[in-house]
Amino acid sequence: MRKLLLALFILPALAGAAQAQLDPDDDGIGVYFDPCACNNCISMDVGAHRAFLVITHPTSPMGVHGWEAKLTATGPLFLTNVDVNMLGSGAINVGILPGEYIVGVVTPMINPFTYPAVVIGIIDFYLSSTATPAHFFIDGVFFHSLPEKVPAYLDGADLNQIKELKQSTGGRTFPVATINGDCAVATEGETWGGVKALFR
Numbered sequence: 001m002r003k004l005l006l007a008l009f010i011l012p013a014l015a016g017a018a019q020a021q022l023d024p025d026d027d028g029i030g031v032y033f034d035p036c037a038c039n040n041c042i043s044m045d046v047g048a049h050r051a052f053l054v055i056t057h058p059t060s061p062m063g064v065h066g067w068e069a070k071l072t073a074t075g076p077l078f079l080t081n082v083d084v085n086m087l088g089s090g091a092i093n094v095g096i097l098p099g100e101y102i103v104g105v106v107t108p109m110i111n112p113f114t115y116p117a118v119v120i121g122i123i124d125f126y127l128s129s130t131a132t133p134a135h136f137f138i139d140g141v142f143f144h145s146l147p148e149k150v151p152a153y154l155d156g157a158d159l160n161q162i163k164e165l166k167q168s169t170g171g172r173t174f175p176v177a178t179i180n181g182d183c184a185v186a187t188e189g190e191t192w193g194g195v196k197a198l199f200r
Contacts, residue, residue: 020038021036021037021038021056021057021116021117022037022038022039022040022168023037023056023057023168024057025056025057025166026057026058026059027055027056027057027058027059027153027163027164027165027166028055028056028057028165028166028167028168029053029054029055029056029069029138029151029165029166029167029168029176030053030054030056030138030167030168030169030176030177031051031052031053031054031071031123031136031138031176031177032051032052032054032177033050033051033052033177034052035052035054035117035119036117037052037054037056037117037168040168040169040176040177040178040183041177041178041179041181041182041183042178042179042180043130043179043180044127044130044179044180045127045130046127046128046129046130047126047127048080048124048125048126049124049125049126049127050122050123050124050125051122051123051125051136051177052119052121052122052123053069053071053082053119053120053121053122053123054117054118054119054120055067055117055118055120055153055165056116056117056168057116057117058116058118058153058163059163060108060153060155060156060157060158060161060163061156061157062108062110062155062156062157063108063109063110063111063118063156064105064108064109064110064118064120064153064154064156065104065105065108065109065153065154065155065156065159066102066103066104066105066153066154067101067103067120067151067152067153067154067165068095068100068101068102068103068140068141068144068145068151068152068153069100069101069138069139069140069141069151069152069165070097070099070100070101070138070139070140070141070142070151071099071101071121071123071136071137071138072099072136072137072139073125073134073135073136073137074134074135074137074175075132075133075134075135075179075181076127076128076129076130076131076132076134077125077126077127077128077134077179078125078126078128079099079123079124079125080124080125080126081122081123081124082101082121082122082123082124083121083122083124084101084103084120084121090105090106090107091103091104091105091106092104092105095141097141097142100141100142101121101141102141102143103120104154108156109156110156123136127179130180132180132181133178133179133180133181133182134178134179134180134181135175135177135178135179135181136175136176136177136178137172137174137175137176138151138167138172138176139151139172140152140172145162146162146164148164150164150165150166151164151165151166151167152164152165153165
């Protein structure tokens, strides 16, 4: 009986330790179904759900002092709310076009957990059907800060430095998260001449 109880305690610990961030690259951005950025592909029933907009492996040692990105979704889901005021950071979104976020914060956001990620938004959505897949996409905003239209963030250590964010699955044309469909796998980025979204 003692061995069985020990096994019951050890197995969940091992399962938790096996989770790892999907995108190993610096300055990544994606939509995930957990705050550690470990799951971007999931099966869900009809109903209200939550996802997380996450910057992974930020190269700014002082955190994220602002960010810009366009978030869109396709398929049978409706975005009901995107909360960018993480942990009372005093975030203000000045994006004016639908789905565009140009966010400044009073105090740079850092990772309150142990994994190399900064949650910059909580996405609440409603899934209306399971018959077809739903996808999230990330792009740059219309009035972008960098020469190219890409997602970006303001370095918390240097307010004059804006850094490009790379989509976790390779670019604006590839979904960064999928519900009830084939899963994208992060590999090389399209900006580096490769294709990052491969399907299992």
